[in-house]
Amino acid sequence: MARRPVPLRRPTYIQRLRAPEASRGNALHAGAWWLWALGLATAASRTTNPLLLGLIVGVAGYVVTARRTDAPWARSYAAFLKLGLFVLALRLVFSVVLGSPIPGTHVLFTLPEIPLPSWAQGIRLGGRTTAEQLVFAFYEGAKLATLLICVGAANALANPARLLKSLPAALYEAGVAVVVAMTFAPNMVADVLRLRTARRLRGRPTGGVKAVLQIGLPVLEGALERSVAVAASMDARGYGRTADVPPAVRHTTNVLTLGGLLGMCAGTYGLLAAEGARYGLPVLLVGLALALAGLRLGGRRSVRTRYRPDRWGVRAWLVAGSGAAVAALMIYAVTLDPEGLKPGVVPLVAPGLPLWPAAAVLIGLLPAFVAPVPPKEAS
Template structure:
């Protein structure tokens, strides 16, 4: 049996048979569907154990399947934002939600009297454990939903998402994509400028270094904006066909009414107190009307798409895992919602049920089902292919045993 030569690169088929997969970029729509499924699951519970598991699932998938692009480094920012939301929610409960608090009083703050027109609002007063836990549960749920959306931003390329936007929403989608990519690009520019200053021996810090950093960062941002504008113009951005005014008015009304119906239907599905028929009728009707508007509006927009992203098995698996997680939590909230909403009066310890835990296990499967992302810089521990066999160094003989590379170069 012949052994492979040193420096020999295996083929794509051998790479797949070896148990690994070739790195490629997953369709951004699949990651957004996965994240929206997790966010839907988080909206159906206030159980801190389940919310902590959802945060762990989102962080685990991001840690295993994010690349090294600028937007992939923004997940930490969403974690800090979630922590800020939790703290502010608890503070609001202490400031405005105390007053005639009943239960386990933690601290008795002096209450500030308010005029008669502000009846029902309390400023400070006795703070109970039930009020603090209620604010913590609500803040943790909102923070978990935001972190799930941050996971989608860290995994999905906003620029590649623009190719999947319908032609009717192409202009709006381009504006949203540019807005989402501003902060990551600025962070990347700051890092690049600071690295260049260190290589040049710049030792200034604090406000003194602001002038030498701000101007190159603004220039880099301007250059990127001009390059983006040229790329959008070369792909036909803003070039519309001429259509009669009546058709343009009809398509605009259909699109707007359809999107409103979709928003109302999604809110009715996420809100447990809303009637079931509202979400079951408004969401399909809004999607149908908006789809007709998209088709009619897309006829007047000319754009070119270079190598469109295709949906493969990995994309369908990632989207199905996220949607399955949201569907299982939604089913649990309809069948047995006792463990999803821990009792605050009387106080009870939160518990875990088998079905929600199984749903979150399904949500973590994209860490293995999705292919690894392509990296521009190899990670620590990754195997780097050797150069071609013609450039390999000869095997050292007995005379060279025990000699170092530096000793050989001296000779």
């Protein structure tokens, strides 16, 4: 008796949403990672609450740990984390040495004050240090450190080469310079580690001024050779060719692009500043529309083609949308609970954790579940 064929089960909706193993065909668009990181950075700029800032850092760190690869540029998150801690410590040192306009009654210690001339009125060196001014400096330094860490998360997750590939044709020349600048330092660090490992295997010292000088020359030589090789390959592929466009189109492109970029700068400043939240978003949207129109016209000058361009799929929308949702909800929370997002220091009170802004920050964890899993972590 013949056996009936077993019907294949269709994957359920949850299984279809489960993050697949990353490959060249389903790689997440690099721009989605940057939009997600900028959304977290925008949310961090709206608050000085150390609990919310720590939550944003935790969200960014978890996503980076879950979705970064072993590429050299993916190791930059630790460097940005250390840079953020350094900026925080430096802000506290400046507050102690240069003083602060924040009044306070809880004096911690007093440094010898250096008298300054009359033209330096408002600045002091030394003097008393209060708990209120240190807490205020800690809040401000933590916000700046969080912004740097969010940028570091974008650098660790977004492939610079694929980001260059996705840039509009009008920005290709500038994008090459930016990508080379972003990838030179990680590659140089990789060369340093490789040379130090080779010296260690040969029994040679890896520390000291002499070792640094002996390692530095091969590293710079290798970087120069890579730059020459890249320039030769670009020349062989006909890089730099431009199409002839009418002068009116060139002038219109310049006006639209410049006006759009200025509008985006003004709108971004309005969103980041506490007083410009009303006009920031409309100006940003108008500037973005003008810049896109200028880039669209400017793309006519470029005749380059793209091989297998990255697609902006559903997962890219989810990643970018999660960052935008965090930013929008945090901006809205400022109008509802300004004291919770920006705790005061006079009088000195312990900051509380606003519940629904904290829940809004947790939306930023969505990329850790929908973005493609790197091969090393795929099950």
